[in-house]
Amino acid sequence: MASVPAVLRSEWTKIRTVASTVWTLAGALVVTVAVGAGLSALMRAQFDNLPEFERATFDPTVISFSGMVLGQLAMVVFGVLVVGTEYGSGMIRTSLAAVPQRATFLFGKVTVAGLLALAVGLVTSFLSFFVGQALLGEHRTSIGEENVLRAVIGGGLYMGLMAVFSMGVAAMLRSSMLSLGILVPFFFLVSQILSAVPGAKEVARYFPDQAGSKIMQVVPNAMGQDPAPYGPWGGLGIMLLWVAAALAGGYVVLKKRDA
């Protein structure tokens, strides 16, 4: 079989030599931290105006992560482009001629891009947390509190998994535009809207983003959110299942379809 370290090195070169990597990942970081900081500052100013029960279940960690709704979209774009541009440019044929073992190729790519996304995700999540807490003033929490470290690391995991999920979807659809056209509205609109509709809510909570984002909560059912039938790790597990399914689908498509 093709040498795995060689494929990993090759994929790393591919990722670091295109401009879109820097733009999407930097976008994810900046947007998440900035929006999180903004909302944290707003919350601090408005804290006294919050309803009683919201004040009681106030979750400073979640507040500092509120930029992730937008930041995750940049991660989705990153994941889609990593796989999608291979198809868009025709590079896929050159790549597969160089590494004919489909599994080595796809999982090598996903490993490198996923680890990079995870690293950026962790940096983003820690940065969001500390900046957000600093701006929350007297309502802040600290990293040493119970479950907070889990939530912060979970935030990084969530962003990394989001990127990997997108890679799987892009490998299944074999097109950047199509993948973005489906994933962005899904996470940005469909998932958000369905989670507000009474009947659909039961289904929507099993969507990857809804389930995965549970890991970032420190206070259970914070600020009037509905209780979920799974815990933070259970939620992450559901998301992992989604990711695994997307990757498996992508692999099957890559193996079966002509390049």
Next chain:
Amino acid sequence: MIEAVRLTKRYGAKTAVDDLSFQVRPGVVTGFLGPNGSGKSTTMRMILGLDRPTSGRVTIGGHPFRELPNAPRQVGALLDARAVHGGRTARSHLLALAQLAGIPARRVDEVLGVVGLQDVARRRSKGFSLGMGQRLGIAAALLGDPQVLLFDEPVNGLDPEGILWVRNLMKALAAEGRTVFVSSHLMSEMALTADHLVVIGRGRLLADMSVREFIATNSAGFARVRTPAGEPEQREKLVAALTGAGGFVLSEPDGALRVTGLPLPRVSDLAHDAGVRLWELSPHQASLEEAYMRMTQTAVDYRSTDDRLAELGPVPEQPPVVPDVPLEGWYAPPPPAPVPVPAPAAPPVPAGAAAAPAASGGPADADRAGGGGPQQSRTHESSTEDAR
């Protein structure tokens, strides 16, 4: 009739086209040749009024393109076959162009038939192959049934049948009295299509003459003479007679003689006088490519020569005996290029050469052929790597 008068185009400090004057006459196919970067495309674009000349002018039938009263009815052009919006069907694309020029819509279906795209007329051109795109571009050029036609690399991507069709099309168009101006990199194709040539290099005119004249001035033809096999004295007699008459004789691998400096009938007469029977006496005109290569030697902008390449190509030194190649395959050794750059990469060849495929092919292939397995060849790779 296309007429360029002292045409010049500068982009900043770079002069793309330099004081170019030529005429393209109706009734013949005129080939437009030049290396990459010689200013061919720029010239074509200026003819079509897409670029403005820095100085000088180019006119079609006496008018600059942009002042032609009925430009699309007088000039048709294929510049870049990919210059269509892929989201549009072939027919819509042509229809838009026809309407723009006030050409009746039924002409659209006609040209689609002419280029053989009638079956895919309602397919979006995004899915077209290179050859189909080329046909669509040719259809657009023919739309106005114009008197002057410009084609840039018309056979790109076409299959042999399509190439033959384009070649006959050009000739037919010229025979109808139209002006046909074709640029191409394919010398063998040009030799079959064009009657007249305009050659430029580094933006300057190098030649403006008929194909025949061009080949005659830029290369030497020769005569191939064969005497009866098994009678060496006949051959020696002929060689002596030819040399005595001022001819230059070389020996070919199959025993034939290559004679330069004497016209064919003279060779025949000399053989006759010497009592030598001839088994073959054939004229060999040099190819257009050879003539072209000689002419543009110094005008190539962008060349792939360097020390290793020299090793790969059999170009550098021609042995005194003519190599054993079929008649079309032989090239006169190009005159040694002036070599303005002192080739900095040249010295460390002995060590570095192992890396070039030319050199490493030998030992590595021997190794692989002997040992076979990939393991072995890989260790070989890495060991040469270490050695370096």
Next chain:
Amino acid sequence: MIELEGLTKRFGTKTAVDRLSFTVRPGMVTGFLGPNGAGKSTTMRMMLDLDAPTSGTVRIDGRHYRELDEPLKYIGALLDAKALHGGRTAYHNLLCLAQSNRIPERRVGEVLDLVGLSAVARKKSKNFSMGMGQRLGIAAALLGDPRILMFDEPVNGLDPEGIHWIRNLMKHLATEGRTIFVSSHLMSEMALTADHLVVIGQGKLLADMSMADFIQRNSRSYVRLRTPQRELTRDVLASAGLTAVDAGDGALEIDGESTERIGELLAEHRVVLHELSAQRASLEEAFMQMTAGAVEYHAHDGAGPQWGADVKGA
């Protein structure tokens, strides 16, 4: 060495490649010919395992492509010059390929030198002209210094100097004992480059033979003769049972006899010759003859409008 055995590819009901079996041997340039839609590209893609055959096998030096460890070291291919990421520089495009097959980084600089792209190595490849893109694709094929090389339309977009260069490169690579497999639509170019031909039409093998055999079998060859003594010559030939046909430019054409025999015959009668040469048809003519009927897009003759006076009057 590439061996195809019963290779078949169906897309739905359409059979693109139909039980194709042939061997591409080392040490020579093998040309791969066929009209558009004959299945050439599909065949080449199956050779690289980009398309899965419906049935049949391709073996590269006796092994399946997918079993090759570092395939770029066995087989280098130029399928589509644009099959690289345009946002990446020429250098990086090659570097990631090299790394995936553990080819040392310095080799990237070497092949870029080789194809003459060193000056633009750090430029993004999307701004390359067609000829430069082609050179980059050739560089990628040469990266692993492979024993087998496959080129699909290698001269596309190259200028005459580049065409000359790639032709000599391919011949030279073949003399080193490599297997060279080239597809092209340019018959005149093929005639200069290839030693052996594989011709397919509508997915089926039409010919697998040497260039000389191919031309000889698929076209007419004759002897061309020019002389100031035309009538005498005609008589001499007629007496030997040969018919000379007028070629139109003053020359005579004789079918079915060698130049040697005719030379001897005419020398006996002391006929003065101005030309006596064997004429062979071009590869293009031979190819057209063979593949007639296997062509997909037929163009009409003539380009002028097919309407006449009715429109003029309108």
Next chain:
Amino acid sequence: MTTTPYTSPIPVRRAHLGDAIASEWTKMRSLRSTLWTLGVMVVLVLGLGVLLAYAIGEASASPDAYEGGSVLTLGLLGMLLATVCVITLGVLTITSEFGTGMIRTTLTACPSRGRVLTAKAIVFFALVFVTTTLVSAFTAAAQCAVLGTTGGASAGQWIRVTVGVGLFMAFLGLLSLAVGALLRHSAGSITTMIGLVLLPYVLAIGLYTRELNDLRTALVEYSIPALLGTLYTGGPVGGMPMPSGWQPLWIIMGVTAVALAGAYTALDRRDA
């Protein structure tokens, strides 16, 4: 080499602007992206307008709240989002020609740059004007039906939110087309236009000092969304001597005219 020059049997007649317009209309309607962009616009305006009307109708029971024609302002939200569609379409109408190289074919078929640009502008303007006017009218009517009142809107108000908005959007699209002709790059031109729409707000946030208060207000008041809003509301929002009534239309017409003049000059002067 004397040959009689070829003459075509197809009758020759001088092409004019009408031909160019027919050609541009063919180009416009033969692209699926045109249909998609306009379709999205119609869905956005109509859908959001009706949804908003329902939401408001649920929230407040009294129909008296919409007196003075304010019911018509409900169309503003959808129309704001529709600007993105119109900008995209306007830019792509010209930049896709540059991007694909089609412009060279077009200019070879019609060497008069002015005629090509004029035809494009006319076809595009007409298409956007008709679409926007119709969809505005439908939306307003639907909203009135949902809420069960027209809120006593005057005829002048009706004309302003239909024809007025239609003209405003068409000019905005024309401005995008001109910018596209100047920049010749799809992504760059769209970004520029979106920036033009949003930048005043971003700048206004930056100018957070009392001394620059007037400048900030002016920036916001003369921004494209605010001008569009003025057409709906009819009056200056902040009570300052800012554009009101039909004035936004004259403003965008002026800006578009300047940009178009630039586009004409650029297209004529520059190499294609």
